[in-house]
Amino acid sequence: MPSPTGRRAFLAGACGVLIAPHAHATSAPSTPPDVTSTPPRSWSGKAPTGYLPDPDVIALDPSFRDLTFPGTTIQRVLSGGGWLEGPTWLGEARILLLSDTIRSTQYRLVPPEGAGEGSLSVFRQESFHSNGNTLDTEGRIITCEHDMRRVIRWEHDGSCRVIADAFNGKPLNSPNDVIVNPQDGSIWFTDPPYGDTLIEGHPDAPGNGANPTGKLHWTLGTEVPIQFAGHERQPVHIFRVDSTTGVIEAILSPEDVPTPNGLCFSPDQKTFYATGSTPVSANEKTQSQHVIYAFDMVENRPKNRRIFCTMTLDGHNLSPDGIRADVFGNLWCGASGPFGLAGVFCYNPAGKLIGRIRLPLGCSNLTFGGPKRNELYMCCGPQIFRLLLETQGAGLS
Template identity: 75%
Template sequence: MFSGRRAFVTGALSTVIASQIRTTAFAASGSKPPDVTTQPPRSWSGVAPTGYLPDPDVISLDPSFKDLTFSGTSIQRVLTGGGWLEGPAWLSEARILLLSDTIRSEQYRFIPPDGAGEGSLSVYRRESYHSNGNTLDTEGRVITCEHDMRRVIRWEHDGSCHIVADSYNGKPLNSPNDVIVHPEDGSIWFTDPSYGDTLIEGHPDAPGKGTNSAGKLRWRIGSELPPQFAAHERQEDHTFRVDAGTGSVQAVLSQTAVPSPNGLCFSPDLKTLYVISCVPDPGQTGTKGQSVIYAFDMIDGRPANRRLFAAMTLEGHHLTPDGMRADVFGNLWCGASGSFGAAGVFCYNPAGTLIGRIRLPYGCSNLTFGGLKRNELYMCCGPHLFRLILETQGAGLS
């Protein structure tokens, strides 16, 4: 769930320029640049390519990946026309997918299609304060990260809103990004980088600080936020844990441990915590984001013994990871952006080996498992939502 808008535009321009440079270089050498077009070329309207199975964009890099996929189905684009979709969470009782649109500051309820074509979309929450990550707690209550209000909230069964966290050490949070719940002790874990400290995803920092270093951005225009949220001076990136009993907010990982923290999830046995270090925050100082996945041992309910789990590279290209989910076998499914056909979803086994990938026409910001059997992988890619039916199931609460 990184600052996708800026990264998308910048990345797209960089890709075009890099492509032109590379094409010119290849032309000068008498050879052609690498072709990453699906063969045969596919259309992304509905189910495509029609008649070509197994899907050529579901790529197995290890025999074990074939046990997780179903050769009789293909990738579907089930929704298009959003602003920037994030935070997918499957609500089992309602049988809907909850989505955040970080640009339009709305949340949607998505009813998946029975077969081919697109599903049904309606507004779930008209003003979401630029919400991002969503999840469910052990009681089925929706928990949401809000960039604009710089807080994490929970919707109670009676419809009231409970503030889970909005400050640390007496200062407002930056822009809570992704959130998960520990299924045994009920604690809430979330990352707090500064991707939402921008006009497009929330509101900028106070004049002279962070994203408003020149002091020219009028950070309160168009906002009904209280002054204490608008006049914000960011603090260090953290990964937080909120105790289910006391509600106390504890920083369990610092910016040095995981700079620019983004997606996070537990392994199915709860012995490992995975945290993504994404691209550097806008206006970031100190240790910068590294675009890798770190793993931590869970010891006495806290992360320890940091190690590099995945360097996020493919054929010499460094990818940008964002959100991730684990399946019941302990495999990690990670959405990422990249160039030259490297965008999509990457599947790592518990040992950190890349065993397969789902090649998509856009970078994937976040994903989750849904459907009645929790074997449908929903992938957010900017304004689009893709789906792939699998032979594995999601391990988390949402």
């Protein structure tokens, strides 16, 4: 789900190109090509690449080949969005639910059966700059909304219920990613300030957070009630909402997970994962590292924090975003960074990077879908890519 780092890395990628492995180092083009492999591939939908296996599905360990299908290629199934997030597979309808955080709309995507792009239609015309989506244990859609600073759930009768919009008497920041623990039905979500901006949500009140100088017209062009406009901001927590009582608990503090973003459980719900960064004290000269944290689940609470992996490749520390686990416990993570390195990283349960999917854009979020839940859908800014796998997604979305 969105991070300023991911967007800035995406924009910065337009300023310089890293030559992909095995590419011929010729004079740098004035405009980066929309390809990563050599020879250049086409994203027209007719012939993504002339080679099998796909040269942009890269095994860094032999075990990764057991998870991929060599007879298929990366396919672009959607283009022309704003900034796409929160992909969630609705199995009964066989559609992909998407949030466009910039256009403040939710879409339904009917994936293509073959080559070409899928069929897109509006699911919710005004989504209040929604971001993360998931399903609960009863199949109800749960959504994070930046603009209203809340988490909502759509009931079976079509009504909307607010799950969380405040904590300790203060409004939330901009709920970002959301998941459900299948064991107890509890709802977990991150609440970073990434959506406290004019383009993706509702600016803070003058003198606060994303609007320190008060130059932004924070009430102009929106009907959002003034109480959601961010007079006071929360510390950045990961929250848990009890499925029975509705009680909101700050389950992890900013010290536990600095700058939290994506989150997920292992297939057996014994491990909880969250993307974030390492803390840096005021007297340190080094910058924080982007990492994925792991916690043991003890009586449905995260304990024993440790760094699961550092998001580093070829000397670059990439920015992790959405994460999902497959049925074997491998962790698939969207990452933003330099051209040729960004895409999707796959780690085994021990935290070893075993493979990656090289994409022309940084990947903010991803999910497993399809009738067999073995299709990996990857959100990359205005586009969505799909890859058929020999593994299946775990969890509810």
